[in-house]
Each structure stands twice: as C-alpha cells, then as structure tokens.
Amino acid sequence: MVASSSSKRPPPCLLLLILAVSFLGYSSARPHHMAGDTVAIDVEATMMERFQRWKAEYGRSYATADEERRRFGLYARNVRYIEATNAAAGLAYELGETAYTDLTNDEFVAMYTAPPLRSSDGDDEVAAMAFITTRAGPVDERTEVYFNESAGAPASVDWRASGAVTDVKNQGRCGSCWAFSTVAVVEGIQKIKTGKLVSLSEQELVDCDDLDSGCDGGVSYRALQWITTNGGITTRDDYPYTGLAGAACDRSKLAHHAAAIAGFRRVATRSEASLANAVAGQPVAVSIEAGGDNFQHYVKGVYDGPCGTRLNHGVTVVGYGEEAAGGDKYWIVKNSWGKRWGDEGYIKMKKDVAGKPEGLCGIAIRPSFPIM
C-alpha cells in the first residue's frame, strides 16, 4: 500500500496521482536477446515486453524503480496464475489481464471492496433484523419482504436491452460500491416507469447518506431508505463523482430531485426464485463476496467461484439467462470497476447452484429494490 499523510485509507485519486508519476527506467533496461542467452531469459524478456504493453494499455507508471520491479514481479506471477487457471480443464469462465493485474489479491480486496457489515446487522435472517446504529443514529431495519417463488418468469431477462442500464461506472479506490448499486437500481426503475434513463449521483450518497458510511462501505437498502426520506436524488452531472472520502455534503443539492422513489423492498433472503421474479420486474441491488484471485482476474464466461458469503461488495443484477441448450444458468451482474474489468464491466455469475440457497458468493442473501 502507498503511504498517505492521512490516518485513514488513502483517497483513491491520491494513489492514482502517485502511480502516475512517470518512470522511464525500464524500457532501456529490458533484457535483449543475445547468443548464449538461456531460455529463461527469453521468457523473462517476453514477460517484460508484455508488462510494458500492459502498462501502456492501462496508462500505468510507478514512482520508483523499486516499485516498478515489485509490480513487474506481481504482474508476472498473476499472468502465470491466469494462464495456468485457463489451461486447467473444465472451467466455465476465463481469466485475463485487467486493470488489476499488478496487484496482490489482498491489495485488490482492500482497495475495491468494503469491509463486511457486523454480523449483528442481520444479513442472514430478515426476521432477526431490528435496530442498528448508523452515522444518523439507530434505525429500524425491519421492512416488507418480497417473497415470490411462483413459476412463470421469462427464461431470460436483460435490462440492458431495454435501455434501462447506464454505462458501467468506476468507483475508484473508495468503498462506495453500495452507492453504485443503489443508483443503478433507481436508474433502472425510473427508465422502466417513465421511459427516461438518467445517470444519477453516487457522490450525493457518499457525502450525504448518513445511514451509510461513504467510502467506508454501506448497504443498498439503507441508501434506498435515505433516498426515500430525502425525497429523491440528483443527477451525476449535478453532483459529480469524485471518489473522495470525507467531503462535506453539498446540502444545496439535496432538494434537486432527478428521481424519487416511494420506498423499497428487500427480497426474501436465500431465495434465488424470488430474486429471479424480482429481476424480471426491474434491476435489483445485491451484495456478494468479491474476493479471490479468480474474481480479480475474471474476464468472461459463467463464474462459479471460488467464493464464500462474507459479503463485501455491492453490485447490481440487471438480468439473467442460460448458456445455449441446457448450459449454465447465470445472473447478469453490473459491477462498478470500470469497463476494463470483467466482460466490459459485467460478470455472469452462476445461478441456481445446487445446495446453495444463499446463491453463489452469497448473491441471494441481501437483495433489495426500489418502489416507484
């Protein structure tokens, strides 16, 4: 991690700034092929060329030669892991190079997910939910639950095809995933109900939603509660995303309502059938465990783990489907790590995994959606 003068986590843009200090050492230090070189040196040279190409593609540079060497080592290790994993038989998904190929998995998890909620927050059993303490003081977490396991939902749904999904956004180094999934579901229901697709403000939630914790994490259903109580949320243009923690709420924007909701529902926990029926109606916010190496390097196909249920990341289910002819069923999940991660910013996550009512990576534990 890069040291920061602030005692809390370094703000995301500060890190990018430090990384952006240009470094010129390596291109001339690259090993050249000469008679007598061993194969190992050729492999290293090839890897270094790949690293240089990757750096150029992702606009990455490092402040010091030491840092560059360390990042090259991590990149090489990750590339070997990606290639070995893809070569292993039987995976329904593929790994590849993304913007995160020079990070350890611990760094990746620390930078791009949020710490899981305390267990007393009642992720597991809706019935156990009661009052929890937030920045705004104690709030009542009990709410009406959407339980619907009826048959008859369409075999596939993709809200992108109906124009109800904005472009994939990028949270940067701020644990604001919850704000992105909340905004995405409000954008979705607004398009479905009014025909207008308007990009809404994550930063308003990061700065002003005192039921949640800004860059230190939050939960979509609380953010939906906050939007309900506030009377609405403004546009991304009006209150742009900075990804910076700790900014004061711009209260002059609080009454700019580009979208308003009447409330929200939590989907019955551990019911993928209820989740599917909810998604047939509109995009739904969910929490997942987004952790291990395979999640970090995912680029396409139906992801089926490894992952647990330590919910640390908020994302949006914008549809579901099935690979051709009796293949894997999957959820279509919009992430907030930019278009350079995953499948243009999306991941297909395996749906209806036998013996896993909580869903893959806990996707069916904590879904919610707004009412408009």
Ligand SMILES: *[C@@H]1O[C@H](CO)[C@@H](O)[C@H](O)[C@H]1NC(C)=O
């Ligand atoms: C329950 O799910 C079925 C199948 O998708 C749907 O037809 C019905 O409208 C749903 N009911 C509610 C209350 O959402």
